[in-house]
Each structure stands twice: as C-alpha cells, then as structure tokens.
Amino acid sequence: MSTFDDDSDDLIETNSSQAVEEQDSDEAEVLEKAPKTWPKKKRAGNKPKAEKEGGKRKKPLMLGNTLKFNHDEIRKALAKMLIVDEFPFAFVEREGFRQFCKVVVPEFVPPSRATITRDCYGLFIDQRKMLKKIFNNLSSRVIGKSVEKCLLEWNLKRVMIVTVDNASSNDLAIKYLKKIFNLWDGCVLNYEFLHMRCAAHILNFVVKDGLKDVNVSVFKVRAAVKYVRSCPSRLQKFKSCVEEENITCKCLICLNIETRWNSTYLMLKTALVFRKAFKNMKTKFSPYTKELIKQPVGGCSR
Numbered sequence: 680m681s682t683f684d685d686d687s688d689d690l691i692e693t694n695s696s697q698a699v700e701e702q703d704s705d706e707a708e709v710l711e712k713a714p715k716t717w718p719k720k721k722r723a724g725n726k727p728k729a730e731k732e733g734g735k736r737k738k739p740l741m742l743g744n745t746l747k748f749n750h751d752e753i754r755k756a757l758a759k760m761l762i763v764d765e766f767p768f769a770f771v772e773r774e775g776f777r778q779f780c781k782v783v784v785p786e787f788v789p790p791s792r793a794t795i796t797r798d799c800y801g802l803f804i805d806q807r808k809m810l811k812k813i814f815n816n817l818s819s820r821v822i823g824k825s826v827e828k829c830l831l832e833w834n835l836k837r838v839m840i841v842t843v844d845n846a847s848s849n850d851l852a853i854k855y856l857k858k859i860f861n862l863w864d865g866c867v868l869n870y871e872f873l874h875m876r877c878a879a880h881i882l883n884f885v886v887k888d889g890l891k892d893v894n895v896s897v898f899k900v901r902a903a904v905k906y907v908r909s910c911p912s913r914l915q916k917f918k919s920c921v922e923e924e925n926i927t928c929k930c931l932i933c934l935n936i937e938t939r940w941n942s943t944y945l946m947l948k949t950a951l952v953f954r955k956a957f958k959n960m961k962t963k964f965s966p967y968t969k970e971l972i973k974q975p976v977g978g979c980s981r
Contacts, residue, residue, distance in 0.1 A: 748787075750786075753787050755798070757795065758802050761799060762802070768796050769792050771790055772791065776789065777789050819852040819854075819855060820852075820855060826852070826856060827856070827859050836863045837860075837865040837867055838865060839867045839868065839873070840872050841873055841875065843874070844877045845876060853873060853874045882940065883940045886940035897943065897947070899971070900947060904932050904950060906971065908932065908934060917956060921953060923956075928952045931949070932950060933945050
C-alpha cells in the first residue's frame with residue numbers, strides 16, 4: 680500500500696509539474712504576441728467625417744477656386760475701413776500694411792495716399808446722393824409717422840403747435856397728425872394753431888425772389904469766393920494779396936448757403952471789403968481768371 684501511495688504521489692507531482700510548464704509556455708507565447716505598447720482608445724469625436732458617415736473621405740474644398748478677386752471692391756472696403764476706424768490716409772503707405780496685403784491678397788496693389796483720399800471722397804459723394812434720394816422720396820405719411828414716434832418716446836400726448844416749411848408733403852403730414860391726436864384725445868384749441876409755417880423759410884423765399892435782378896453778379900462773387908476757399912494754397916495766395924493791399928480787416932470771406940438768406944448778405948459784405956485783393960489776385964494769378972471763365976453763369980443757389 681505504501682509503495683502504491685508513493686507511486687501515486689510521484690505521478691501526481693509529475694503531472695502537476697508538466698501542467699505548470701505547459702501553462703508557463705502558453706503565457707510566454709501570449710506575451711510574445713501581445714503589443715509592446717497599450718493601444719490608444721479612439722474617440723468618436725476624432726473620427727473623420729467621411730468615416731462616421733461610412734463613405735470615402737473627400738478632399739477639402741479650395742476657397743481659392745470659388746472666390747473671385749475684385750480690385751475695386753477691395754479698394755472700396757479699404758476706404759470704408761479708414762473712415763470707420765478713423766485711420767489717417769497715410770496708413771495705406773505704411774510698411775506693415777503693405778506687407779500684410781502681400782501675404783493675404785498678393786494680387787492686390789495698395790493705393791497711394793492721394794488715391795485713397797479720392798476713394799473716400801467718392802464714397803462720401805455716393806452716400807450723400809443716396810441720402811438725398813431717400814429724403815426726396817419721403818411721403819407725408821412717413822413724415823407724420825416719424826413725428827408720432829418721437830412724441831411717443833417723449834410721452835407727449837397734447838401738442839399745440841407744429842412748425843414746418845411750405846412743402847406740400849408737410850401739409851398732408853399735419854392732417855395725419857390731427858387724426859393721431861384725435862385718437863389720443865390731445866386736441867388743443869381745436870387745432871387752430873397746430874400748423875405753423877416757418878417764418879424764416881418764408882423770408883428766405885422773399886429774399887431770393889428779390890435777388891433775381893442781381894442774380895448774375897451774386898453768382899460771380901460766389902464763384903470767386905469758392906475758388907479762394909477751395910484749397911489752403913489758394914487761400915494763402917489770397918492772404919498775400921490782402922497784405923499787399925494793406926487791408927486791415929481781420930474777418931474772412933465766407934461762402935453763402937442756399938437755405939440761409941443772411942449768408943448771402945454776409946458773403947457780399949465781406950467781398951466788398953476785400954474787393955482790391957480780388958483784383959490783385961486776378962492780375963497776378965492767371966489760373967484764378969481761367970477758373971472763373973470756366974464757371975457757367977447761373978443762379979446764386981449753386
């Protein structure tokens with residue numbers, strides 16, 4: 680029995696050692712086949728769009744193929760930038776800006792300071808024409824609604840007088856306001872004084888009608904004053920003529936405004952004081968005479 684038991688123990692020990700050796704060899708084989716580094720976990724957000732959708736990856740769109748280079752539009756945008764951000768005209772000639780343009784838009788040639796000045800002035804002229812067109816097309820209803828909006832903002836319900844000029848659109852606007860005031864229960868003195876015509880506007884028409892007899896003379900004086908005040912160099916030449924004529928008056932010549940009759944009076948008054956200086960300028964500076972000859976004869980409202 681003891682012999683059998685010993686043999687059994689030896690057999691069990693032999694089998695167990697063989698099993699351990701086989702397990703060790705299997706583990707070693709698995710470790711050899713295993714990757715040397717732990718694989719990184721892929722995130723869903725990092726997958727390409729084409730892979731998520733199950734299709735092939737497309738090439739990125741080239742913006743250069745869709746955008747068209749427009750030199751005029753870039754110059755207009757540059758002029759707007761100078762106006763909005765209040766940059767000096769010399770900004771376009773600075774080295775940093777020109778280097779920036781070479782990198783961003785190599786085809787664009789930055790304009791000079793004089794050119795961008797003309798572009799800004801042209802932009803101003805275009806905007807002024809647009810505003811004039813808008814104001815010329817204002818209907819009586821639009822004017823009335825604008826006044827109504829202001830009254831609501833100011834919390835005013837009862838209005839006694841509205842002063843306007845003699846335009847026909849204002850007459851219709853007053854009629855619209857009367858309807859609004861009736862809804863607000865804001866009638867004052869039965870609207871007897873609601874429509875008040877501007878006395879200064881009427882006086883301006885009277886003076887302009889009286890100046891028709893001397894219209895040509897007034898226009899010539901205005902053309903001379905406008906020439907002198909158009910640029911600093913011309914004004915400096917005029918001042919030198921004033922000194923030569925020993926004119927001691929310290930006031931400056933002024934240009935009249937169409938809607939202000941008193942500005943025409945002030946222009947004629949100062950022009951009489953500097954009459955000798957204008958004659959001196961006529962004899963010494965030929966461009967002054969040539970410029971006045973080019974001016975067409977018209978009304979003083981030009």
